Amino acid sequence: MDRLEETTISRTIISTFHDKLLDRIVNDVLIVGAGPSGMMAAIRLARDGFKVTVLEKRLSPGGGLWGGGMAMSQAVIQDEALPLLDEIGVAHESASGGLHTTDAVELAAGLCLKTVQSGAALFNLMMVEDVCVQRERVTGVVVNRPLIGETLPVDPIMFSANAVVDGTGHDAAVVQALRRRGLLADVFTDRSREGPMDAAAGEAFVVENVAEAFPGLWVSGMSVCATFGGPRMGPIFGGMLLSGKRVAELVAAAVKEMRK
Ligand SMILES: Cc1cc2nc3c(=O)[nH]c(=O)nc-3n(C[C@H](O)[C@H](O)[C@H](O)COP(=O)(O)OP(=O)(O)OC[C@H]3O[C@@H](n4cnc5c(N)ncnc54)[C@H](O)[C@@H]3O)c2cc1C
Secondary structure, rough: OOOOHHHHHHHHHHHHHHHHHOOOEEEEEEEEEHHHHHHHHHHHHHHOOEEEEEHHHHHHOOOOHEEEOEEEEEEEEHHHHHHHHHHHHHOOOOOOOOOOEHHHHHHHEEEEEHHHHHOOOOEEEOOOEEEEEOOOOOEEEEEEEOOHHHHHOOEEEEEEEEEEEEOOOOOOOHHOOOOOOOOOOHHHHHHHOOOOHHHHHHHHHHHHHHHEEOEEEEEHHHHHHHHHOOOOOOEEEEHHHOOOOHHHHHHHHHHHHHHO
16 A cells, blocks of 8 residues: 555645535535525435535534434424435434424434435535625625634635525525625515414425525525514424425426526
């Protein structure tokens, strides 16, 4: 075996990462936020042949999944979302009341693995701080490294896509970027606050209200509540997976239409 050269290790990291990054500047779909809804959407879209890149600002993708409820790392899922657990390939057990449980760490890790294995690229430590808009349509996002972008005068870089999904949870970070620029109609601003906890209503809301909030920008998961004013639902995750599945269906149809 060759002697391990420190410089070769460094060159390998730099060249393979930059090859991957260069390949992902132009995309069919950009998904901002690697929570359960964003990764479920990425899995479905990449599996269907779209070029999908997921941008996550934290070191660990998985969003709010890891901690389950109050740091008890069990994820609770309702009947309707059970086929998605099988699709991701994680073990689950039945509980009472039409509920099922899975290890939250297994689900978070399973979503990460399935996202990458489906052909999507998943970049961590990439923070979306603004949007690109051309002819009144979102055409991409503006990205910097967390901490660097927040504390130092360092310019960001841009990624483009035919469709962008805001899967950033409570932050609704991409929607907020449009609001800051005065580009969203007042109706969104008026309904921008999440409601108090109502698990059944909140779970239904995040699926039924998945929508294109601005031309080229879709919202999924908790961002749907943050954008349109639905109730929060606490530590149940089936609605997030179903919301990701729903946004994938809408985005796939829209991107196919754009290609005609
Ligand atoms: C750390 C954390 C703790 C939570 N705790 C609770 C709780 O106690 N009770 C409750 O009801 N709900 C909580 N939530 C939300 C709850 O987990 C959600 O219901 C569920 O996880 C939402 O799923 P999601 O896919 O919509 O987004 P999330 O799971 O929230 O994931 C969103 C992802 O987007 C990333 N992100 C955000 N902004 C940007 C950006 N600008 N650029 C790139 N990536 C970005 C985040 O880092 C995160 O990984 C929490 C969420 C998080 C992230």
